[in-house]
Amino acid sequence: MPLAIVPVALFGLVIGSFLNVVAHRLPDRRSLVKPRSACPSCATPVKPYDNVPVLSWLLLRGRCRSCAAPISARYPLVEAGTAALWVAVAAVHHADTTKLVLGLALVTILVPLALIDFDRQILPNRITYPAFVAGMVLGFAIDPAGQPDRLLAAAIAGGTIGLVALLMPRGMGMGDAKLLAVLGVFLGSSVAVAVAVALVSGTLVGAIIVGRVGMAAGRKTAVPFGVFLALGGVVAVLAGEPVVEWYLSTLG
Numbered sequence: 170m171p172l173a174i175v176p177v178a179l180f181g182l183v184i185g186s187f188l189n190v191v192a193h194r195l196p197d198r199r200s201l202v203k204p205r206s207a208c209p210s211c212a213t214p215v216k217p218y219d220n221v222p223v224l225s226w227l228l229l230r231g232r233c234r235s236c237a238a239p240i241s242a243r244y245p246l247v248e249a250g251t252a253a254l255w256v257a258v259a260a261v262h263h264a265d266t267t268k269l270v271l272g273l274a275l276v277t278i279l280v281p282l283a284l285i286d287f288d289r290q291i292l293p294n295r296i297t298y299p300a301f302v303a304g305m306v307l308g309f310a311i312d313p314a315g316q317p318d319r320l321l322a323a324a325i326a327g328g329t330i331g332l333v334a335l336l337m338p339r340g341m342g343m344g345d346a347k348l349l350a351v352l353g354v355f356l357g358s359s360v361a362v363a364v365a366v367a368l369v370s371g372t373l374v375g376a377i378i379v380g381r382v383g384m385a386a387g388r389k390t391a392v393p394f395g396v397f398l399a400l401g402g403v404v405a406v407l408a409g410e411p412v413v414e415w416y417l418s419t420l421g
């Protein structure tokens with residue numbers, strides 16, 4: 170296992186580099202493959218040797234090679250963060266193929282969703298719909314016996330929040346409901362842990378923001394709920410099952 174960490178981390182870095190492109194281009198319906206990445210300041214295409222995840226940003230000290238315009242630290246952070254997520258999922262679930270595959274797929278989907286929701290307050294159907302289909306197909310292919318539970322979790326989680334979104338359109342949107350259906354189809358009953366983490370972290374961060382800038386300004390700067398659902402999804406992938414088992418044991 171310790172040796173396998175290196176290829177998993179390297180692959181996670183490459184995936185993270187692609188997820189940066191997805192978060193940057195997909196909301197504008199631009200191609201994810203063409204053209205090559207270019208500097209937003211001087212439009213010079215990024216050379217392949219300047220496009221190595223994390224390393225290039227460090228060597229260039231966060232600046233474009235041609236015009237020295239600053240390159241956001243978010244790019245290497247997303248790459249390193251994706252690699253860390255892949256290593257964490259592999260470390261926790263390496264003995265269970267179903268959880269390993271579903272976990273890796275889900276955290277990979279959640280990274281661009283969180284970034285796009287943070288940037289633009291939308292959770293694009295062009296990610297949530299194919300993600301739901303991918304979760305159904307993967308679950309059915311690897312673990313057909315567990316499929317009814319996951320579909321039930323998707324229906325309950327997506328349906329409940331969909332109803333909340335319809336009744337209280339200010340709090341949550343249909344994008345959140347669709348993301349919850351995605352979380353349900355990948356996580357099964359652990360989706361409850363994702364919801365709990367999202368509610369607690371969202372309330373906490375909301376209170377901190379309101380405390381610092383006041384109620385009126387706080388409402389405008391509020392972090393969208395999809396970001397917290399994504400965080401909850403990651404926690405549920407890594408620790409969902411033990412938390413659900415612990416909770417059920419307290420019920421006797």
Ligand SMILES: [Zn+2]
Pocket residue numbers: 208209210211212213233234235236237238
């Ligand atoms: Zn430049």
